[in-house]
Amino acid sequence: MLRQDVGRFMLTKYLSDKKILWKRKRRLGMALAGNTPTASLLTKIGKMQSAGCRLCRTAPKARGESTDSMTAETHGYINSAGCKGIATNVTADHHSIWRHLYDGMHATQKPKSKLKFVTLDKESNMSTLWRREEFLRMS
Numbered sequence: 001m002l003r004q005d006v007g008r009f010m011l012t013k014y015l016s017d018k019k020i021l022w023k024r025k026r027r028l029g030m031a032l033a034g035n036t037p038t039a040s041l042l043t044k045i046g047k048m049q050s051a052g053c054r055l056c057r058t059a060p061k062a063r064g065e066s067t068d069s070m071t072a073e074t075h076g077y078i079n080s081a082g083c084k085g086i087a088t089n090v091t092a093d094h095h096s097i098w099r100h101l102y103d104g105m106h107a108t109q110k111p112k113s114k115l116k117f118v119t120l121d122k123e124s125n126m127s128t129l130w131r132r133e134e135f136l137r138m139s
Contacts, residue, residue, distance in 0.1 A: 015029075052073065055073070055083055055085025
């Protein structure tokens, strides 16, 4: 909230936008206020026995392992890749956003630009890059 263009002004602009669904505004408000109905909050108000992450608990429970020392389920923990129950989805979302940004940068590149996006089609590392024809001519 302290960075430029993501502070209170942008939050107010988002919340006053009539095109945004009320449900989305409510979820954002709950997340900012810290009262999303996570296990941590529900335990605090006496509605649950354990604050452990419910998403992380399912896999060990299926294997018959102990679920006593689970990390507390908070809004931040669920949205991080640290939650094993949702890590795959968070990683997929991250890659989707990166691909969108990458495609946008490539689309706006001027034809005469000397910069070239070398990993547009797939992941590359230095060993695969050096095998490409244009790099072989450099050595």
